[in-house]
Amino acid sequence: MLQIFNTLSGRKEELRTLEPGVVRMYVCGDTVYDYCHIGHARSKIAFDVVRRYLAYRGYKVTFVRNITDIDDKIIKRAAENGEPVQALTARFTAAMHEDYDRLGILRPDFEPKATEHIPTIVSMTQSLIDKNYAYVASDGDVMYSVSAFKPYGQLSGRQLSDLRAGARVAVDEAKRDPLDFVLWKQAKPGEPSWPSPWGAGRPGWHIECSAMTLDLLGTRFDIHGGGLDLKFPHHENEIAQSCAATGEQFATYWMHNGFVNVDNEKMAKSVGNFFLIRDVLGSGHVRDPEVLRFFLLSSHYRGPINYSLTQIEQADTTLARLYSALRDVVPAQRWEASEATGKFVAAMDDDFNTPDALAALQWLAGEINKAKGVDAARAAAFAAELKHLGSVLGVLQASPAAFLQKSAKGQGTESASGLSESAVEELIAARAAARKSRNFKESDRIRDQLAQAGIVLEDKPDGATLWRRG
RNA sequence: GGCGCCGUGGCGGAGUGGUUACGCAGCGGUCUGCAAAACCGCGUACGCCGGUUCAAUUCCGGCCGGCGCCUCCA
Numbered sequence: 001m002l003q004i005f006n007t008l009s010g011r012k013e014e015l016r017t018l019e020p021g022v023v024r025m026y027v028c029g030d031t032v033y034d035y036c037h038i039g040h041a042r043s044k045i046a047f048d049v050v051r052r053y054l055a056y057r058g059y060k061v062t063f064v065r066n067i068t069d070i071d072d073k074i075i076k077r078a079a080e081n082g083e084p085v086q087a088l089t090a091r092f093t094a095a096m097h098e099d100y101d102r103l104g105i106l107r108p109d110f111e112p113k114a115t116e117h118i119p120t121i122v123s124m125t126q127s128l129i130d131k132n133y134a135y136v137a138s139d140g141d142v143m144y145s146v147s148a149f150k151p152y153g154q155l156s157g158r159q160l161s162d163l164r165a166g167a168r169v170a171v172d173e174a175k176r177d178p179l180d181f182v183l184w185k186q187a188k189p190g191e192p193s194w195p196s197p198w199g200a201g202r203p204g205w206h207i208e209c210s211a212m213t214l215d216l217l218g219t220r221f222d223i224h225g226g227g228l229d230l231k232f233p234h235h236e237n238e239i240a241q242s243c244a245a246t247g248e249q250f251a252t253y254w255m256h257n258g259f260v261n262v263d264n265e266k267m268a269k270s271v272g273n274f275f276l277i278r279d280v281l282g283s284g285h286v287r288d289p290e291v292l293r294f295f296l297l298s299s300h301y302r303g304p305i306n307y308s309l310t311q312i313e314q315a316d317t318t319l320a321r322l323y324s325a326l327r328d329v330v331p332a333q334r335w336e337a338s339e340a341t342g343k344f345v346a347a348m349d350d351d352f353n354t355p356d357a358l359a360a361l362q363w364l365a366g367e368i369n370k371a372k373g374v375d376a377a378r379a380a381a382f383a384a385e386l387k388h389l390g391s392v393l394g395v396l397q398a399s400p401a402a403f404l405q406k407s408a409k410g411q412g413t414e415s416a417s418g419l420s421e422s423a424v425e426e427l428i429a430a431r432a433a434a435r436k437s438r439n440f441k442e443s444d445r446i447r448d449q450l451a452q453a454g455i456v457l458e459d460k461p462d463g464a465t466l467w468r469r470g
Numbered sequence: 471g472g473c474g475c476c477g478u479g480g481c482g483g484a485g486u487g488g489u490u491a492c493g494c495a496g497c498g499g500u501c502u503g504c505a506a507a508a509c510c511g512c513g514u515a516c517g518c519c520g521g522u523u524c525a526a527u528u529c530c531g532g533c534c535g536g537c538g539c540c541u542c543c544a
Contacts, residue, residue: 010474030544043544073542156539162472163540205542227544232473234543257544258475264536268543298493299483304476304537314482318493324507347484355484359492369508440503447505458507466507 002057004223005302005351007231007254008155012351017222018252023059024217025051026251028209028226028234029111031068032092033077036099037274038292038307039260039267043227045293046257046301046352048105049393050225053348056392064216065108066209067093070115070202075191085192099277102289104394110216114208118194121203121211124245125183125196133244134183137174142184142198144206147177149240155254156232181237183207206237213242213251224251231256257301264306275307285309287316287408287469294319294395297354318362319395320404320468322386325365327400327466329372331384338382340364344389354393361389361396373461404468407454419453428457428465 003012017023027047030040044065051063068074069089078088097107114121125142128134133148146152146160153159163179182204187193193200203211213221219242226235235254242250259266262273281289295315299305340360347356364386371379390396405421419427427446434443447457450467458466 028544031542037544039544041544046544071542156473158473158540165472165540228475229539229543232539233541259538259544261537266538266543270543302475303483306482311482314494317495318482321493321507327507353484355482355493356491359484362492366509372508435503438503444504456506459502459505460507461502468507 002349003351004253004255006252007256010157013253015222015253017059018220021059022062023054023223024062024221025054025064025223025225026209026213026217026221027063027065027108027224028230029065029067030096031071031073032089032096033074034092034269035276035278036096037260037267037269037276038280038296039227039274041099041103041105041277041292042260042296042301042305043225043257044100044105045103045296045394047225047255049297049301049354050223050255050352051106052392052394053352057345062110062217063106063108064110064112064212066212067096067111067113068205068208069093069113070192071205095278102281103277103293104290104397106394112212112216114203114212115194117208117211117215118203120215121207122184122194122196124207124211124214124241125198125203127245128183128241131244133240135176136198137176139174140186140199141174141182141201143175143180144183144237144240145176146179146181146240149244151243152240153236155236155239158232179233181206181233183241206234207241209234209238210241210245213238214246219246219248219250221251223253223255225255225257228256228258258304260296261304261306262308267307280312285312285408287406288398288403290395290398290403291316291319297393297395298358299355300351300353302351316408322361322365322390322396323398323400323403324468325368326383326386326396327404328460329368329376329379329383331387332377332380333384335381335384338364338367338385340367340382340385341389344392348392357389357393361386364389401466407469419450419455424450424453424455424467428467431457432463432465 002015004015005011006013030036051061054061070085074085074089078085081088125134128144129136129142134142134144137143153163160179184196184198184201185204186199186201191202193202224235239250261267265271265273267274280286280292286292291312295312296305298315340363343363344357344360347353347360350356364382368379368382368386371382387396427450431443431446434446450457454469455467456470460466
C-alpha cells in the first residue's frame with residue numbers, strides 16, 4: 001500500500017487516485033530570473049523520484065511543472081541588466097533545463113509558462129470578483145479577500161486571527177485586510193502587460209498556478225507538490241483561489257519537501273548562502289552530476305539535508321561502491337526479483353523513503369560482490385535488479401567503468417594532474433610488463449606515480465588491471 | 471508573539487515499545503609479490519528530567535538546544 005504524507009491532514013494517507021491507475025500531479029517550478037541552486041535541485045529531484053516511482057508502481061502519470069516567467073523579481077532583474085524580460089527568462093529557462101537535465105531530472109509532460117495562460121488567469125479573476133471573493137482595490141489592483149474564504153489557513157494550520165497578529169506585511173491602504181493578496185496587478189509604465197477588464201496589467205504570483213492546473217489537469221487532481229516554503233502563503237492562496245473559483249476540492253494530496261541547509265541554516269537567495277548547481281558540478285569536487293543527485297536522495301525528502309563538501313564526498317564514495325559492484329558483471333537479461341525489491345518497494349511505499357530504499361541497493365551490491373567469481377548467474381541477476389531499481393531513483397544507469405574513471409577535477413577524462421586515459425593505459429601496460437618480469441620495484445614505482453595523479457589500480461586474478469580515479 | 475519541525479554511535483542517515491538498519495571512517499582478519507577492491511569479524515547510539523509500562527531511543531508531560539513558516543523563496 002502506497003502511503004503519502006499529506007500536508008493537508010498532517011499524516012500519511014493511502015494513495016487513492018481520482019481515476020484508477022492514473023495520477024495527475026503538479027509541482028511548483030522556478031521563477032526564471034537567475035541560476036538554480038541546490039535547494040531548487042532537491043525539490044525537483046524529490047518529485048522526479050515521486051513521479052518515477054508512481055510510474056514504476058504502474059500508474060499512468062501526468063506530470064506538470066510550471067515556469068514563472070513574469071513577476072516583480074524578473075522585471076527588476078531585467079531592468080538591472082538592461083535587457084528585455086523575455087530575453088532574461090529565455091536565458092534562464094535554458095540554463096535551468098541544462099542543469100536539470102544533467103541531474104537526470106526528467107522533463108515534465110507539460111511545462112506551462114505563466115504568460116501562456118493569461119486568458120484563464122483573467123477569467124478566474126473575473127469569476128472570483130463575480131462570486132465576491134475578490135475586489136478591485138482603490139489603486140486598481142484586483143485583490144483576493146481572504147476573509148471571504150472560510151477554510152483559509154487549512155493547509156498551513158493557521159487561523160486568520162493568528163496570521164494578522166504576527167503579520168509582518170506592510171500596511172497597504174488599498175487592502176481591506178492585510179492578508180489579502182493580489183490577483184491582478186496594474187502595470188507601471190514600461191512594464192510588460194496584458195489587457196484585462198481592469199486595465200493593462202499582469203498576474204499576481206499565486207493565481208498562475210491555479211490557472212495552469214485548471215487548464216492542464218482540470219478542477220481536481222491528485223498531487224500538488226513544492227518546497228516547504230511554498231506551503232504558506234503560496235499554496236494556501238492557490239487553494240483559496242481554485243476552490244472559490246471552481247467550487248471543487250482542488251488537489252487531494254499536498255506534498256512538501258524540506259530545505260537544503262548550509263551550516264544548519266536554510267539555503268536561500270536572501271541569506272546569500274546558496275550554491276548554484278552549475279558551480280557545485282564544476283567545483284572540482286563532484287566527479288559526475290549523479291553524485292549530487294545521489295546525495296540529495298540520501299535523506300528523506302521531508303526532512304532537512306545539510307549541504308557540505310564532506311557530505312558530497314561521502315555520497316561519491318557510496319555511489320562509487322555501488323558502481324564498483326556493477327563493474328565486471330553483465331546484467332542478466334532475465335532475472336527474478338529478490339528480497340531486495342520487496343524491501344525497496346516497502347521503503348518507497350512508505351512516503352518515498354529513499355534512504356531506506358538505498359539500503360536495499362547496498363544489500364544488492366554486497367550480494368553481487370559475494371557472487372562474483374563464484375556464481376556468475378547469480379551476480380548477473382542481482383546486477384540487473386540493482387540497475388533496475390536504480391533506474392527508479394534515476395541513478396546507476398551509467399557505465400560503471402566510465403563513472404569510476406571520471407575525475408572530479410576535470411569533470412571528464414583528464415584529472416587536474418593531466419593524465420589522460422591513454423596515458424593511464426600506457427603506464428598500466430608498462431607496469432604489467434614490469435610485474436611479468438617480477439621487477440616489483442619498477443611496478444610499484446609506476447603505481448605510486450599513478451596514485452600521485454589520483455589513479456587507483458586494482459589487479460584482478462586473471463592478470464587484468466582495472467583503474468579508477470579516487 | 472502565533473503555528474510547526476527536529477535533536478540517533480567518529481560522520482551521514484533510516485527505524486522500532488522488548489530482537490542487525492544501511493553506508494562511510496576506524497580496528498582485526500582473509501585474499502594479494504606488495505597494494506587496491508572485495509569478503510568475514512568488531513562499536514550495546516538514541517539531548518536532559520519525570521511519567522505510563524513487565525519493558526521506552528520508540529508513547530505522554532516538562533525542560534534545554536537547533537531550525538523553519540508567519541514578507542519574496544524549492
